[in-house]
Amino acid sequence: MGLRRMCLELVICVAVILSEMDAAAVEFPIALSPHCQDRCGNVRVPYPFGTTKNCSLNDDFLMRCDDSSGHPPELIAGINLTVTNISMDGELDILMYIAKECYKNGELQYSNDPWLNYPAFTVSNTKNKFFTIGCDTYAYLNAFRNNYPFSIGCMSICRSPQNVENGSCTGIGCCQVEIPKGLKNFTLDARSYHNHKNVSEFNPCSFAFVTREEKFKFSSDYLISLREKETYPMVLDWAIGDEKCETAQNKPDSVCGGNSSCDNPPNGVAGYRCKCKEGYDGNPYLPHGCQDINECQLRKPACNATAKCTNIEGSFTCTCPDGYEGDGKIDGTGCSRPKASGSHAKIIIIALIAISIGLIVLFVGGSSLYCGLKRRKLFKLKEKFFQQNGGLFLQQKLSNDRTSMQTVKVFRAEELEKATNNYDESRVLGQGSYGTVYREVLPDNKLVAIKKSKFCDQSQIEQFINEVIVLTQINHRNVVKLLGCCLETEVPLLVYEFITNGTLSKHIHDKVLSSSLSWEKRLKIATDTAGALAYMHFSASIPIIHRDVKPANILLDDNYSAKVSDFGTSRLVPLDQTQLTTLVQGTLGYLDPEYFHSSQLTEKSDVYSFGVVVAELLTGKKALSFDGPESDRNLAMYFSSAVKEDRLHQILEVHLVSDGNIYEIDEVANLAKRCLSVRGEDRPTMKEVAMELDRLRNMEKHQLGKANLCTEETDYCVTTPAVHCFSIGVDDGCSSTSTTVGYEVSMRTQVLKPLDDGR
Structure with missing residues (x-):
């Protein structure tokens, strides 16, 4: 008996250890990754x-x-x-504000109409009700249902507090309405019929709110006390898409x-x-x-105390030990032991020991098999991502283009994961609507910026690969150089050269940095940016429209040279087309109004956005600002009006203007005003803009002040068949001097559809 008890205790001990190991392994994560807060x-x-x-x-x-x-x-x-x-069942519990309207002696003292603008979520019609509290009250719940406006109302009247019954909500002091299905984006509106003049002694306010039905029981005290309460619990239904x-x-x-x-x-x-x-x-x-689910751990008990519980996919089984009979289940026959001889008992003990050893071997072997399968699955997943992100198409392009093969590099996923410490948040440089940018050092000690997209549109894969090929062929000092890409991840990764001095937006709108950004530096930045955009429009093998030109997408190096970046929304323009019909994308404040209304994307859309950037450089103001009067909120309109009405110097950055640069500032401002023309055909091309800015910058560098204008004539006319020249006379008391300025006519005709509003 002693030996048998020891063997039985050994088996139980092994089973407990194995169950604890299983329990430790079964932890159901709820967040997307270990780095996410759960x-x-x-x-x-x-x-x-x-x-x-x-x-x-x-x-x-x-x-x-x-x-x-x-x-x-x-x-x-x-x-x-x-x-x-x-709740994973599709419910979101929140604390929703109460609508209030309070009066004193018939005069409005306080009014609050809360709203909930959450288009992805629906007001739960099974858990909530719409309540209205007051004795001189009517209220509305305005919302959208099936994308159409929708309203429900409720009225509560009482002439005396003696008529109000606690727990009753039938329109006397309290009114309740069922919530219809499918309500979204609602607003609560509580009102009074007679400004509570006749009931102000016992009820000076109107209240309206949506709350869980079981969380609210009406009391006559609420006619007064709800003034102090701010929120009630409410339930929203959520779903995907x-x-x-x-x-x-x-x-x-x-x-x-x-x-x-x-x-x-x-x-x-x-x-x-x-x-x-x-x-x-x-x-x-x-x-x-x-x-x-391991039912053997979650259900207590799952099997008869003598039986062994075995977890299987979606269920469990009960097995009686050798020498026992029955199905081992609590609600079945259980396990019973027949009388056994001494030799039979020895066989049982040996069998139990063998089962214990087998379970241990099975656990070790299963772990090894699991790790192998996991590695194989990871390899297949990378191969799948490589193909769906256009890897085969990219390889084909590289094999047909030896020039691209020498410049583009296809990085391995492990290489970039190691460089970013598995995309740790501490490495994040910035985030935009299309991805996150990380600052990293590659194994060859090269400092780079890695952009990780947020999503990948399968219908645009071929265009994405073509764009990668074109960007690797761009060799312009004012365009951020694309070093390579990685296609083994769920979304493509792009690797760019790292630019050290941050974004132009930071330098313009930071008070300390802005004061050190002189007029010479600002003119240089504008000239660099215009040159890069002109190159993309007219000199690239396939013209490129950036579509999101703004200071946040213009980087500066230590010498304040501008680098145009972020081609996440850019579009390649076939040589036989002058415009593209696309879904309108861009940044409000910089968005071409003609493109916004017609969806017809042309090179002139970048010209408009560049005009807003120049206006920011001159004024230091943001493209959209809601701090001032409504007429000043849109910088493009505000700036154009100021130039037209000869009020430019009133809105310029104070430290920019000096006696030696007034002419250049006025010329740049007028050029920006032309870029901001509502009609695209009235705007200059980026090549014309770049040439004019280059002329002004050369004047800034080589003709310091009006006195220098007397010493020489500078010829800015570029001799090409497509150039037309004209002379600008300068009369400053010196000898007559003319400066010849050349403009190159756009190589491609801009075809724009007229807008319905006549602009």
Whole structure:
């Protein structure tokens, strides 16, 4: 009996150790990566939600973890909505503000009409109700349903507090309305019929709010006390995108991971949701988020105390030990031991020891097999990404073009992951609408900038590869050089030369840096940028329209030479075309108004954006500013009006103007005004702009002041068949002098459709 008990204790000990190892392995992650925050305060943050852009599916699911108040951290949605819970079943619990309108002696004292503009989420019609509180009150809930405006209302009247019943919400002091399905982007509006004149003693305010039905029970005290309360708990329904499962699950960008299924949400909620299959648990929105449930650990007890529980995919089995009979289940026959002889008992002991050793060997072998399969799967995944990102097409292009083969480099994913420390956030230089830029040092000690895209449009792969080939052939000192790319990752990576002095935007709008940015430096930056854009429009093998020219995309080196960067929205223009019809993209404030209205992209769109950049260089103001009066918000309109009305010197940066550069500043301002013409055909080409700026810069360098104009004539006319010259007379009290200025006529005719508004 002693030997038998020792063997049994050994088996139990081994089983406990193995179960603890399994338990340690079963941890279901909820965030996109280990670098992503999966909790804020006491609220879990599961993917597709995230507290940074690279941790959330998109901006609709981007939250903010706010710990600036000194209190425990709070999860914030939108601008200031506190999130109390995120459910994987498609619910988001928030604290929503109360609409209020309060009066004193018939005069309005306070009014608040809260709104919720969250187009990705729907107001839950099963969990919430619309409540109106007051004795002289009517309220509206204005929203959108099926993309059309929609409103519901509620009225609450009472002439005496004695008529109000606690717990009753039938229109006397309290009114409630069911929430219809599919409401989005709502506004609450609480109003009074008679400014609460007749009921101000016991109810001076109107209140309206949406809240969880079970969280609110009406009390007559609320007619007064709700003035002090700010929020009520409310539930939003969330889903992915706007398409149902029938369409979404057949697309490559479906977010449902392995061992999961697509589910259409009820209650008029647009989009789809993901859920783990039977027998699996975890986050179904992660690629490997749904993992097999170990029922042997989660169900207590899963089997008879004597039986061995074995986890299988989606279920479990119970096995009685040798020498026992039955199915081993709690609700079955269990395990019973028949009378056994001494030799039979020895066989049982040996079998138990053999089973224990076998389990250990099986565990070690299974771990080795798992690691091998994981490495093989990673290799196949890289191969898949390489093909879908156009790797084969790029190889074909390189084999046909020996020049490109010498300049472009295809980097390995491991090389860039090591350089970026697996894309650590501490290496981030900046983030834009199309990707994140990292500052890294390659193994050859070369400093580079690595741009990681946020998404990859499969329909644009061939165009992306063509753009890579063209950019590697660009040899212009004022265009950031593309060193290579990596196609083994889910989204393509681009490797650029590193520019040391940051963006032009930082130098213009930072007070300390702006004061050291002299007129000579600003003119040099404008000239460099114009030269780069003119090269892209007229000298590249395939013309390129940048489409997002702005100070944030112009980098400066230590000598203040400008480098045009960020070709994420650029488009290649076939030689037989003068315009492209595209989806309007760009940055507000810099966007060509003609392109915005017609979707017809031409080289003149870059000219308009460049004009805004020059206006920023001259004034130090931002392209869009909401601090001043409405007439000053758009810099392009404000600047053009100032030049036209001869008010330029009132809006210039104070430290720019001197007696020696007034002429150059006025000339540059007039050139910028021409670039900002509403009609594209009224704007100069970038080649004309570059030549004019080059002329002014040479005048700045070689003719310092009006006195120098008397000493020589400078010929700026470039002798080409497409050049027309004219003379500018200078009368400054010296001998008559003329400066010849050459403009090259655009090599391609700009064809623009007239706009409906006549501009």
